[in-house]
Amino acid sequence: MDKNKKNGSYALRRTVVWGDCDPAGIIYTPRVFDYATETLEAFFRDVLGVNWADLNWKLHLGSPTVSAQCEFLKPMKPDLVIDVSVAVEKIGNSSVIFVMDGRDEAGAHYFRATYVTCFIARPDFKSTPIPDSFREKMIAYQGVGGGV
Amino acid sequence: MDKNKKNGSYALRRTVVWGDCDPAGIIYTPRVFDYATETLEAFFRDVLGVNWADLNWKLHLGSPTVSAQCEFLKPMKPDLVIDVSVAVEKIGNSSVIFVMDGRDEAGAHYFRATYVTCFIARPDFKSTPIPDSFREKMIAYQGVGGGV
Amino acid sequence: MDKNKKNGSYALRRTVVWGDCDPAGIIYTPRVFDYATETLEAFFRDVLGVNWADLNWKLHLGSPTVSAQCEFLKPMKPDLVIDVSVAVEKIGNSSVIFVMDGRDEAGAHYFRATYVTCFIARPDFKSTPIPDSFREKMIAYQGVGGGV
Amino acid sequence: MDKNKKNGSYALRRTVVWGDCDPAGIIYTPRVFDYATETLEAFFRDVLGVNWADLNWKLHLGSPTVSAQCEFLKPMKPDLVIDVSVAVEKIGNSSVIFVMDGRDEAGAHYFRATYVTCFIARPDFKSTPIPDSFREKMIAYQGVGGGV
Numbered sequence: 001m002d003k004n005k006k007n008g009s010y011a012l013r014r015t016v017v018w019g020d021c022d023p024a025g026i027i028y029t030p031r032v033f034d035y036a037t038e039t040l041e042a043f044f045r046d047v048l049g050v051n052w053a054d055l056n057w058k059l060h061l062g063s064p065t066v067s068a069q070c071e072f073l074k075p076m077k078p079d080l081v082i083d084v085s086v087a088v089e090k091i092g093n094s095s096v097i098f099v100m101d102g103r104d105e106a107g108a109h110y111f112r113a114t115y116v117t118c119f120i121a122r123p124d125f126k127s128t129p130i131p132d133s134f135r136e137k138m139i140a141y142q143g144v145g146g147g148v
Numbered sequence: 149m150d151k152n153k154k155n156g157s158y159a160l161r162r163t164v165v166w167g168d169c170d171p172a173g174i175i176y177t178p179r180v181f182d183y184a185t186e187t188l189e190a191f192f193r194d195v196l197g198v199n200w201a202d203l204n205w206k207l208h209l210g211s212p213t214v215s216a217q218c219e220f221l222k223p224m225k226p227d228l229v230i231d232v233s234v235a236v237e238k239i240g241n242s243s244v245i246f247v248m249d250g251r252d253e254a255g256a257h258y259f260r261a262t263y264v265t266c267f268i269a270r271p272d273f274k275s276t277p278i279p280d281s282f283r284e285k286m287i288a289y290q291g292v293g294g295g296v
Numbered sequence: 297m298d299k300n301k302k303n304g305s306y307a308l309r310r311t312v313v314w315g316d317c318d319p320a321g322i323i324y325t326p327r328v329f330d331y332a333t334e335t336l337e338a339f340f341r342d343v344l345g346v347n348w349a350d351l352n353w354k355l356h357l358g359s360p361t362v363s364a365q366c367e368f369l370k371p372m373k374p375d376l377v378i379d380v381s382v383a384v385e386k387i388g389n390s391s392v393i394f395v396m397d398g399r400d401e402a403g404a405h406y407f408r409a410t411y412v413t414c415f416i417a418r419p420d421f422k423s424t425p426i427p428d429s430f431r432e433k434m435i436a437y438q439g440v441g442g443g444v
Numbered sequence: 445m446d447k448n449k450k451n452g453s454y455a456l457r458r459t460v461v462w463g464d465c466d467p468a469g470i471i472y473t474p475r476v477f478d479y480a481t482e483t484l485e486a487f488f489r490d491v492l493g494v495n496w497a498d499l500n501w502k503l504h505l506g507s508p509t510v511s512a513q514c515e516f517l518k519p520m521k522p523d524l525v526i527d528v529s530v531a532v533e534k535i536g537n538s539s540v541i542f543v544m545d546g547r548d549e550a551g552a553h554y555f556r557a558t559y560v561t562c563f564i565a566r567p568d569f570k571s572t573p574i575p576d577s578f579r580e581k582m583i584a585y586q587g588v589g590g591g592v
Binding site: 023024026028029030031033034036037052053056062064065066067068069070071072075115125 | 174176219220263
C-alpha cells in the first residue's frame, strides 16, 4: 500500500483458497463478503490507524454493517490472486459508504462490494458522529485517490 | 414447512452459533450470507425439488449469484433462534430475485437478504432460460404466499 | 434428543451444505470441526443447561479447547444428513474429553472428533475445577448411555 | 519463503482476523484448522509445485485428510500476526504426516496441527503411491530443515 500515491488506493492481496470454493469449482457466494470485510478491517488498522479490538475496547465504539451488497462480475476460482481495494464513497454524519473491489493483476474486475457502515457508541449501541480523526483521515484518503 | 399453506412461505430454522459471532458479541457480517445461501439451497431442494448437486451434475445447470445484498435490521447474538424464509420476488427469463428474511418466533425482523440468481448451462456457463418445471413451481409458490 | 433414554446420547442433526464442500465435491477438512464444535455448544445448552454466553458472562467461566482431533472415516458430500452425537469420555478435575461422532441414519460412520476441553475462570483464564452441577450432569449423562 | 535455506521451512504469514474470533475474544477452534489447511495448500503449490486444482483435474489425484489434530498452546486474538510453518514429519507409501506450527515473530508457539494426508487416485478414490516427483521434493525439503 502506498497511501501517498495519487490515484492510489489501499488494497489487500489474497489468494482464493480451495476451501472458499464449492463443488461447482467457483467461489461460494458468502466467502466474497469475508474478503470484503477482512479488507475493510485491514483498512481501519492501516489507514484509519485503529484496529477493531481497540475501536471496541479502548474507544468504546463499534462499526457495525448496516447494509452490505456485492455484484459478482466474474467467477473466481482457486489460486486466483486478487487485490481487494477500498474506496471511501461517501462520508455522512455517523455512517460511511465503503466500496471494495476485487481485481487481478491484469486489472480484470471480479467483484464490487458496497458496505454502509455506521459508527455506534458502547454500551448502548446508538449511532454516534464519526470521530474527527477518522473523518480527517478518510477525507485525506479520498484526496489521494481513495474515492470511488 | 407447509408448502400448501395460504400466506405461508418456506423457512429454515436455525440457531445463531457462538462461532458465527465476533468479539463484539454479535453476528459477523459475512455469516448472514451463509444463512441466506444455505436457506436458498434448502429451498431448491425442498420446494423446487432439486438439490444443487443434481442441478450441477445431472441437469448440467448452475445457479450462480449475480448480486447479493443484505440489510441488517437488528443485531443477532448467540442462541437466537431465527426462521429464515424465502420469497420469490421476481421471475425473469433466466434470472430470479429471491428475498430471504430472518425473523425470530415473536416476529422481530433481523435481516433481509436479496439475491439475484441466474440460471446457467454447463460447461460454458452462459445464461439459459429457467427450466419450465422450476418456473412453474416458483409461480405456484408465489400463489400460496411465497411472494414478497 | 432423549436424555432419559437408556443407551441414548445427545445428537444434533444437520445436512451437509454445498458451501461446506470444496471443488473435489467432499467436505472441506476444517468444516467438520465446525460440526463438532457446534454440536458441543448445543450439548452445553441442552444437556449441561448453560449456553456459552451465560457460561462466559454470567458464570465468568470459559471452556476453551486444549486439543481437537478428528478421524475422517468416510467422505461426506452435499445433502448428506448426519447426526452428530456427543459422548463424555472422561471427566477430570478441570478438563473433559468429549467425543463427537457423525453418523447417517443407516448408522454409517463418517467421522469421530475428540476434544479435550478445559474449564477456566475469568478474567485470568487459569484452569478451574469443573463446577459441581456440570460434573453431576455429565456423570448422569454417562449413566444413561452418553459415555463412549 | 526461502526453500534453499538450511534449517528453514516453508511458512505462510497471516493476521488473525476479527471474524475468526468468537465472543470470548479468542480464535474459534475450527478456524485454526482453516489456517493449517490453507498453509498446507500453499505448501503443495509452492514447494511440491502443484496446486490442488491441477492435482485433482490434471493429475486425477487427490489428497484427502485422514486425520487432523491440533494442540492449542496459547490463545490467539485479533491482529496477532503468525507464521504458520509446514514440516514433513513422515513419508509413507501413500500417506504423509504434515505438521503445521503457528508462531509469532518473537517465536511464541500458538498451535501445532498434525495432519495425516493420503494420496488417492480418481475416480475411485482408492489410495495410490505418492508420485515420485512429490516424494523427492518432500525428501529434499526435509533435507533443508523442513522435517520436525
